[in-house]
Every structure is written in structure tokens, then in C-alpha cells.
Amino acid sequence: MKKTQYELRKIYAGVFDKSTLLALAELIKKNHIDDIDSIVSTGKESNVYHGVIGEKEIAVKIYAIEASSFKNMERYIIGDNRFRSWRNRRQLIYNWAQKEYKNLSRVYDCIECPRPHHAYKNILVMDFMGEGGVSFPTMKDAPPHDAKKYYEIIKGYLKSMYGRGLVHADFSEYNILNSGAKPIVIDLSTGVLADHPLAGEFLKRDVHNIIHFFKSMGVDCSEKNLLSEVKNG
Ligand SMILES: Nc1ncnc2c1ncn2[C@@H]1O[C@H](COP(=O)(O)OP(=O)(O)OP(=O)(O)O)[C@@H](O)[C@H]1O
Ligand SMILES: [Mg+2]
Numbered sequence: 001m002k003k004t005q006y007e008l009r010k011i012y013a014g015v016f017d018k019s020t021l022l023a024l025a026e027l028i029k030k031n032h033i034d035d036i037d038s039i040v041s042t043g044k045e046s047n048v049y050h051g052v053i054g055e056k057e058i059a060v061k062i063y064a065i066e067a068s069s070f071k072n073m074e075r076y077i078i079g080d081n082r083f084r085s086w087r088n089r090r091q092l093i094y095n096w097a098q099k100e101y102k103n104l105s106r107v108y109d110c111i112e113c114p115r116p117h118h119a120y121k122n123i124l125v126m127d128f129m130g131e132g133g134v135s136f137p138t139m140k141d142a143p144p145h146d147a148k149k150y151y152e153i154i155k156g157y158l159k160s161m162y163g164r165g166l167v168h169a170d171f172s173e174y175n176i177l178n179s180g181a182k183p184i185v186i187d188l189s190t191g192v193l194a195d196h197p198l199a200g201e202f203l204k205r206d207v208h209n210i211i212h213f214f215k216s217m218g219v220d221c222s223e224k225n226l227l228s229e230v231k232n233g
Pocket of ligand 1: 040041042043044045046048059061114126127128129130135136138174175186187188
């Protein structure tokens, strides 16, 4: 059932700050969210909620304005020519939400990741990757049964992302969900375009992290080979 702004305020007044509450009310008014019913993850930089729009499950990621580690974020956004400069922390976080939206939009049709719906202020609405309000587990918590098969699929994702000019920049088993049938990439807010000054460094680190994981799973793979395969398409 769609919530009214009054009901929303009554339920969430102690949970969200006032501007987040107003932004949520706006998303509800515009029919981008019908309801938010549970929290699926609390983190340092964001909380992720489960919601619905019509019959469809959605994930609502709300970036914290106050708690965010400003300096660390700047490494991933300064030099990105998709964003104008920001005057304060709030504007940076709004850009950060737009950044994840744009990164998902760039690749959702060529890799498995949530389809983004809307980014408004510090809120991102996207497809829910899970069932019945429960997110698929991360690959860290639910390692693949067929590691070799997942390695090959994930190699394909890295190539496709790079082919679209995107480096994830926080790629690891913590930001890949496992549906049981396939890996699903999430958390693209850090992602930078391939012409970003630090793109090469971030890509190397992404490759390092994922090779470390798959080696521990017994897959025969190397950073050097993966890096050259990703770069050469
Ligand atoms: N689209 C989605 N569908 C279902 N669950 C999701 C979705 N996006 C995120 N989650 C859940 O929220 C968790 C955290 O998401 P994400 O990695 O995007 O946030 P984060 O920025 O890393 O948060 P943190 O502040 O903890 O680092 C995921 O591990 C997953 O459980
Ligand atoms: Mg994450």
C-alpha cells in the first residue's frame, strides 16, 4: 500500500533526518516508491532498505550525509568530468548518489547488476537483488560452488565494464552478490571512467582483489593475465 506523506513522517521520523524524509516523500509522490518496509543493510556510508513499487521489490539506498568519510570519497570523484564541483558535504553526497546511478546506467544491460530507477538527493532507487525482502548473500558469505565458472563470468563482467569505459574501483567478493545461479555486481558508487587519473591504479586493485579471492578458491588464475585480458577486450 502506498504511504501518505503524513504516515511516512509518523513511522520514520526517528529514523531519517528531515531532508531525507522530505526526499523520500517526493519519491513517493512521484510514484517511484510505494513503500519502504525493512532495512537490509546498515553501513558506514549508506543504509539499504527494501521497498516496493506496485508488485515489484526495490532496493532504496540512502547515503548518510553526516557520517561519510569526505576525504576518501573525493579520491573517486575529483577528476570525474561528469560532475561539477560541490560546495559542501551535502552536495558531494548528492553527486555520489548520481554517480552510482550513472555507473549502473552505463553497464546494467551488459553485466548482472541492479537496474537503476532514480537517484534523487541522497537516495538511489534500484531493482532489488533478492527474494521476499531478503538480499542475495555476498560472494564473501556464500562462495560459489563452481568457482571456475564464476571466475569466467566475472572476468566477462570486468571486460564488459571496461569496454563501456568504467572501472568499478571497489571490486571484491564483498560487492558481488551470489544468487546461486550467477554473480551480481553491486555498489558502483566508487566507479570511475577509464580516463580518470586514478583509473589504472583502481583497475589494478580490482584485479588484485578478485584474483586473491579466486586463488583462495583454488582457481588457476593470475593478475597479469586478467589485467591484460580486461584491457585488451
Ligand atoms: N540492489 C540491491 N538489492 C538487494 N540488496 C542490496 C542491493 N544493494 C545493496 N544491497 C544490500 O546492501 C548491502 C550493502 O550494499 P552496498 O555494498 O551497495 O553498500 P555499501 O556502500 O558498501 O555500504 P557500507 O557503508 O556498508 O560500505 C549489500 O551487501 C546487500 O546486502
Ligand atoms: Mg559495499
